[in-house]
Amino acid sequence: MTSRLSKAHLSNTLRAAALAAPLLFVASGALAHAHILKANPAENAVISAPAVLHLEFSEKLEPKFSGVELMKASGTPVPVASKAIGAAIDATPKAALAPGAYMVMWHALSVDGHKSSGDYNFTVK
Numbered sequence: 001m002t003s004r005l006s007k008a009h010l011s012n013t014l015r016a017a018a019l020a021a022p023l024l025f026v027a028s029g030a031l032a033h034a035h036i037l038k039a040n041p042a043e044n045a046v047i048s049a050p051a052v053l054h055l056e057f058s059e060k061l062e063p064k065f066s067g068v069e070l071m072k073a074s075g076t077p078v079p080v081a082s083k084a085i086g087a088a089i090d091a092t093p094k095a096a097l098a099p100g101a102y103m104v105m106w107h108a109l110s111v112d113g114h115k116s117s118g119d120y121n122f123t124v125k
Helices: 002-031
Strands: 036-040 053-057 067-072 080-085 088-093 100-109 115-124
Touching (some): 053 067, 053 100, 067 080, 067 088
Antiparallel strands (some): 036 053, 080 088, 100 115
């Protein structure tokens, strides 16, 4: 009886481990995405027109696949020159930003191959 119980217990333990293993990979993968540590202008900031938008990330980025887009509250795109270096992205507006609300939309590919994206708003006074 002990042998039978041990085999059943071992079988159930192996089955549970096999089912749980994919969850470990999903959980560790979620931690590997680059996320913003600091942004200037900050989310919901009300500021004078910035010369450069600077976003710092938790991981180094693949420059060719990481960038920033800027849009007015009306939905009109604002041209920017975006450049990723190391774990940061700088976006320079091609013209001075007029007073109003703006949305920063960023996308990043970390050097380990994980994609992430997001957005936030700020206002120029």
